[in-house]
Amino acid sequence: MPERVVTVVPEDGLHARPASKFVETANEFDAEVQVGHIDDNPVNAASMLAVTGLAVTCGDDVQVRAEGPDADAALDELTRILSTPEEDL
Amino acid sequence: MTEQRLNGVGVSPISASGTAIWYTPEPTLTDPPAPETIDGDDEWNRFLTARQTAKSELQDEREQTAAAVGESEAEVFDAHIQFLEDPQIESGVESAVESGRPAEHAVSETFSEFIEQFEGMSGQMAERADDLRDVRDRLIRILSDSERADLSSVPPDSVIFAERLTPSDTAQLDPDRVAGFATVAGGRTSHAAIFARSLALPAVVGVGTELNTVATESTVVVDGTAGTVIIDPTAETQAAVGNESIAIQTESVSTGDGHSIEVAANVGTNADIQTAQEHGADGIGLFRSEFLFLDRAEPPTEAEQYETYRSALESFPDGRVIIRTLDIGGDKQIEYLDLPTEENPFLGERGIRRSLGPDEDLFKTQLRALLRAGRDAKTGSGTLAVMIPLVSTIEEVTDARAMIETVASNIETKGVDDAPDGRVETPEFGVMIETPASAFLAPALTDHVDFFSIGTNDLAQYVMAAERGNDHVRTLGDYRQPAVFRAIDTTVRAAEGTDTWVGMCGEMAGDPSMTELLIGLGLTELSMSAVSVPRVKTAVQETSVSEAQALVENIREATTQDMIKSLLRTSVR
Numbered sequence: 001m002p003e004r005v006v007t008v009v010p011e012d013g014l015h016a017r018p019a020s021k022f023v024e025t026a027n028e029f030d031a032e033v034q035v036g037h038i039d040d041n042p043v044n045a046a047s048m049l050a051v052t053g054l055a056v057t058c059g060d061d062v063q064v065r066a067e068g069p070d071a072d073a074a075l076d077e078l079t080r081i082l083s084t085p086e087e088d089l
Numbered sequence: 090m091t092e093q094r095l096n097g098v099g100v101s102p103i104s105a106s107g108t109a110i111w112y113t114p115e116p117t118l119t120d121p122p123a124p125e126t127i128d129g130d131d132e133w134n135r136f137l138t139a140r141q142t143a144k145s146e147l148q149d150e151r152e153q154t155a156a157a158v159g160e161s162e163a164e165v166f167d168a169h170i171q172f173l174e175d176p177q178i179e180s181g182v183e184s185a186v187e188s189g190r191p192a193e194h195a196v197s198e199t200f201s202e203f204i205e206q207f208e209g210m211s212g213q214m215a216e217r218a219d220d221l222r223d224v225r226d227r228l229i230r231i232l233s234d235s236e237r238a239d240l241s242s243v244p245p246d247s248v249i250f251a252e253r254l255t256p257s258d259t260a261q262l263d264p265d266r267v268a269g270f271a272t273v274a275g276g277r278t279s280h281a282a283i284f285a286r287s288l289a290l291p292a293v294v295g296v297g298t299e300l301n302t303v304a305t306e307s308t309v310v311v312d313g314t315a316g317t318v319i320i321d322p323t324a325e326t327q328a329a330v331g332n333e334s335i336a337i338q339t340e341s342v343s344t345g346d347g348h349s350i351e352v353a354a355n356v357g358t359n360a361d362i363q364t365a366q367e368h369g370a371d372g373i374g375l376f377r378s379e380f381l382f383l384d385r386a387e388p389p390t391e392a393e394q395y396e397t398y399r400s401a402l403e404s405f406p407d408g409r410v411i412i413r414t415l416d417i418g419g420d421k422q423i424e425y426l427d428l429p430t431e432e433n434p435f436l437g438e439r440g441i442r443r444s445l446g447p448d449e450d451l452f453k454t455q456l457r458a459l460l461r462a463g464r465d466a467k468t469g470s471g472t473l474a475v476m477i478p479l480v481s482t483i484e485e486v487t488d489a490r491a492m493i494e495t496v497a498s499n500i501e502t503k504g505v506d507d508a509p510d511g512r513v514e515t516p517e518f519g520v521m522i523e524t525p526a527s528a529f530l531a532p533a534l535t536d537h538v539d540f541f542s543i544g545t546n547d548l549a550q551y552v553m554a555a556e557r558g559n560d561h562v563r564t565l566g567d568y569r570q571p572a573v574f575r576a577i578d579t580t581v582r583a584a585e586g587t588d589t590w591v592g593m594c595g596e597m598a599g600d601p602s603m604t605e606l607l608i609g610l611g612l613t614e615l616s617m618s619a620v621s622v623p624r625v626k627t628a629v630q631e632t633s634v635s636e637a638q639a640l641v642e643n644i645r646e647a648t649t650q651d652m653i654k655s656l657l658r659t660s661v662r
Contacts, residue, residue: 017161017164048168048171049178055210
């Protein structure tokens, strides 16, 4: 399963607008996407509840995995969101 | 009766007094029927329908909030929609209805689980619990078909008391009726707090359960600076609040670094003139002369107009009185003029177009009355100024000016009525800047006029091609749109280094959160509804021209309405 590790750049971490954007994007792809802290149980990236519940803050390293036909495209887009400052999202 | 003080977190540096109104939005659930009487499929379909309704409500509220407050405040509704459609919520509700719970209870129980989880966390996470509660209560309200507690129709000067206020609650608040609010829960960064700051509403949050002891209809003061709620305030306390919110200054005011700014009032009737005096206006920045012509069977005579203008001038013996000549057409209709029906009245024959066309005789009569009033009024340093509306060409300006000269010389040579003969001085002459054409032509116009008065309501409407009365395009017609700002900026820059001074008489001039920006741009006169005069005078005194110019530099770079709004917010002390 393709996976990437990325350091979270948005100031709010995975909350508020970055979280909304992340979940919205995860839902746009057919691939099943999971996200979580490294070495922790990953959660469904298409669930706002689950993603917010991770309590990811700015500077955390998170792991994103995807499985499905467009997995790589999904990972490209999702890691871009995680590594873009909030005001540029 | 002694006053009682409760402490919380003040979230906006303003105070107000009003009448407490408790707002209890949470719907109550009745006991569920026995599980065997429940049809799981029916309940599941009820949930799906309610979810659809909730989603369209949220989308509507998102739009309203974006228009009324700002895009960034509206984004919380996106998160609500995502919580609403969350797969974990969906599966939780699905299994609950399958096991025989009615949809309301299934929703309540599924959400509660996550709410508890979030409440156990700190800071931002705890605030997500508020969002979940908000979504849950919305779904339960829709499922139980209960009426929404209505926050939009509270009496004026209400202070809303609540356990907490959610974005859906604040979206319904009418800031003109709500004096402020106080909540049991919440912190400085809660939605309610952000909302209070962006609308300049006094608010105290996180007071704790003691707030529950305050009865509805108590008289209260909300002090957003100290973070206190004062119940049954003494007369002194209330007076202190009154003075703070509306300190009337009858003297003219200057910025902190000594630039004097004329703060004048917009008037239409004699009653308005009195209100303007009572609120400490320095003069009249917009006398809407068409009010003399409305609601009557025939136009006012020259004598009647003369009396009205003269009395307006004498009401402000040491101030400037700017009278706008007849502005008819568009949304203002007059029966005796037999105005044609136009397909696009706002783009039709209105303002100066009529005065130089079919209404030329009326216009000449008005000018005679104006010039005579200016000559005869007993004033000190006060002056009469005349301005013409809806200018879009240089010819309109030169023609109107020529007409004033002609009328002035006619009065001089022939004399009128019982007025003494003699030289009639032509008054200060200006144009309204309210069409894009006039903003583009501003550099050329400076050769022909003494002043510009920017009418932001029409200017925004015409620059943005967004009709004022149409709610669907309200965000577009806002004066915080960068295109509107640029039209204003162009106009002011055109006048720099010339003898033409620039003022403003639209709604923007009366918004104290705009004062710094307008002064930074170089405006020297602001005219507004009389009630706004005290606040704007205070805002002028709090402004430093050099800081204001720095703000202007930043706003010049802004390319979206959101960027302008956020720059303005951060500059507010």
